[in-house]
Amino acid sequence: MPIPGIRGFKDILPEEAKRWQHIEKVARDVFRCFGFKEIRIPILEKTELFARSIGETTDIVEKEMYTFVDRSGESLTLRPEATASILRAFIEHGLYAQDKIQKLYTIGPMFRHERPQKGRYRQFHQINAEAIGLDSPTIDAELMTMAMHILSALGISGVELQINSLGCSHCRPQFRQDLQSFLGTRQAGLCPDCQRRTVSNPLRVLDCKVERCRAALEGMPSLSEYLCPDCKTHLHAVERQIQLFGVPYIINPLMVRGLDYYTRTTFEITSLALGAQSAVAAGGRYDGLIKELGGPELSGMGFAIGMERLSLLIGDLQKIEEEPILFVAAMGEKACVIAARIAHRLRLAGIQAEIDYEGHSLKSQMRRAGKIGASLVLIVGDDELARNSITMRDMKSSRQWAVDFNNDIEALVLCIGEEMGRFV
């Protein structure tokens, strides 16, 4: 009996993996231009790290983490996001001692035990960027710009950048309290979810999609009116800067985030092409978090891009240039041996070379050569060997000719290299 894979854990098959490689390559190149360095971090951390950073009462921590006790009795968790781990590493290795400013990125799998649906899996992959040690609103704008640039560099259009400010530790508590008491007076008109949210996470009511909730919330306190002068100034500066970068955006005062650590600037990049899970990227500022995790008093700002969602948006439009392929077809025992040697030598020269392994007919080998997209086929057989030559066939033009071959593979390989326009 075959053993199936786990729900929500998807295989990325070769055809799609090719697209993923392309995505990563483009992203890495953008990071390089923006001065971000790669950091590679473990996928397991102590559970405590996520509980403290993401928030004890968030859905992620309460019911979505893959948490288990390992053989030494310690509670570990498969990371549900990357920020906490990056900050942990940043603190643990004292990176701030070399340079207070650290621009870091990582690409890899994250794990959340949610019900899978379009664009959402239990093991999913994120491209994650963090800019640590900067209070300047310019870095906020720069990060959002960079995220947008990665998307456009991948040929993705039709996305919307939404920005909001969640306030800081000075102004948000008052808003939360006032919102909560306001919601208390409107319970009857709210959907069951929002009635629950009133207690657990009142800010979430802001972006409820249920129509009748919208109506019941007439006259509700507005977050933007509660922002303290510093937060207001910061938001305006972010706006000014992102306008200077020429990136279109909209301010969405109703957008909130699901992780507790966000302060001030938050953003989301959405696309209607994604279905219900419309966010392809999201992030924000987290000013108190590094200290909260036992590090220095430095602020930070970061974002994550969902790889699966990116892949959905790119679709099949992506024409990735293929390297040329050579197929060595062989007829007869001697020829098979020589074919394998030729292929081997070509491979060492950096050319993709394929052979037949099962003694198929020449017709069948030719069919296979065509199928895998070989541009050049070498035909080695009794006839050729008897005449000290091999046959070369250009698959595109169907032109074919004989090439001298006195059992001298090096000379042959030179000839092939010329034919394929490559250095061997």
Added chain:
RNA sequence: GUGGGCGUGGCUCAGGUGGUUAGAGCACUGGGUUGUGGCCCCAGAGGUCGAGGGUUCGAGUCCCUCCGCUCACCCCA
């Protein structure tokens, strides 16, 4: 955790009101061309019809249970 839709060869799907050996296209293998790909033609191989139980002389088809996939809610990248 909740709800809708769907499970038939590797893939995409046909299979009125239950009836004999479950079909097609694509892909695969061989042949038509005793050594030549794509197009065409012929042949072949490949399926416990998601699983288990029930009704029936008889179940891919009807009933029940379970499992899986998928979309949506919740939540989020």
